[in-house]
Amino acid sequence: MGYFCFRDKMKAIAVDIDGTLTDEERKINLDAVREIRRIMDKGVRVVLATGNITCFARSVSTMIGTNEPVVAENGGIVEVKDGEKHVLGDKRECNRAFRFLREEIEINRFNDDRKTEIALGKELDIEKARRLISDFDVELVDTGFAVHIKCKDVSKGKGLVKAASLMDLDVSDFIAVGDSMNDIELLKVAGVGVAVNNSPSQLKKAADHVCRSEFGEAVIEAIDYFF
Numbered sequence: 001m002g003y004f005c006f007r008d009k010m011k012a013i014a015v016d017i018d019g020t021l022t023d024e025e026r027k028i029n030l031d032a033v034r035e036i037r038r039i040m041d042k043g044v045r046v047v048l049a050t051g052n053i054t055c056f057a058r059s060v061s062t063m064i065g066t067n068e069p070v071v072a073e074n075g076g077i078v079e080v081k082d083g084e085k086h087v088l089g090d091k092r093e094c095n096r097a098f099r100f101l102r103e104e105i106e107i108n109r110f111n112d113d114r115k116t117e118i119a120l121g122k123e124l125d126i127e128k129a130r131r132l133i134s135d136f137d138v139e140l141v142d143t144g145f146a147v148h149i150k151c152k153d154v155s156k157g158k159g160l161v162k163a164a165s166l167m168d169l170d171v172s173d174f175i176a177v178g179d180s181m182n183d184i185e186l187l188k189v190a191g192v193g194v195a196v197n198n199s200p201s202q203l204k205k206a207a208d209h210v211c212r213s214e215f216g217e218a219v220i221e222a223i224d225y226f227f
């Protein structure tokens with residue numbers, strides 16, 4: 001089935017922030033924002049799905065101009081615009097793993113108020129850390145911007161399922177665009193999963209479509225292709 005079959009069928013897009021809407025320095029691509037606003041004007045609904053903390057996700061969403069739920073903390077939180085929060089993760093096991101890890105190796109924890117996970121500086125020796133906390137029911141996800149200690153059953157994919165139901169949509173109505181390993185479930189649950197070209201090969205393999213371009217240019221490419 002060709003991708004053109006999806007044209008006019010897709011109702012919504014879920015977009016990752018860092019490395020997808022932004023470049024590697026976290027500068028947002030304004031042309032991609034313009035493109036997102038253009039399809040919003042046509043009635044396409046836009047959800048941001050990010051590993052960032054909820055207030056950051058909400059701020060970016062507000063400034064782009066979407067009033068839809070945001071998926072934050074890698075799917076641990078889905079927040080509706082009026083501030084109603086759906087908590088899909090449990091931080092306790094992350095805390096236990098973190099306390100154990102900090103006894104063993106030096107780690108730099110983000111000083112923020114995450115509700116369902118813990119974010120660490122990306123300079124961490126991730127393979128060593130994974131071995132050290134392998135007995136805990138958590139996983140480490142490296143996004144290229146941070147390393148997250150998150151519950152195994154939390155994902156942006158589950159977050160999108162929740163967001164879609166709050167929007168009276170189905171996840172299959174969504175195209176999802178992402179750049180890193182915290183996007184893999186997001187790309188898998190969506191109707192069409194799109195990896196930007198700066199994604200690791202594992203994400204590209206999980207995607208239905210891999211963009212030729214990188215970062216925000218790839219968001220523009222995906223929108224032009226699918227909407």
Ligand SMILES: O=C(O)COP(=O)(O)O
Nearest residue numbers: 017018050051052143146
């Ligand atoms: O929080 C991160 O580490 C990356 O954020 P992202 O999911 O928006 O790319």
Ligand SMILES: [Mg+2]
Nearest residue numbers: 016018019179
């Ligand atoms: Mg990203």
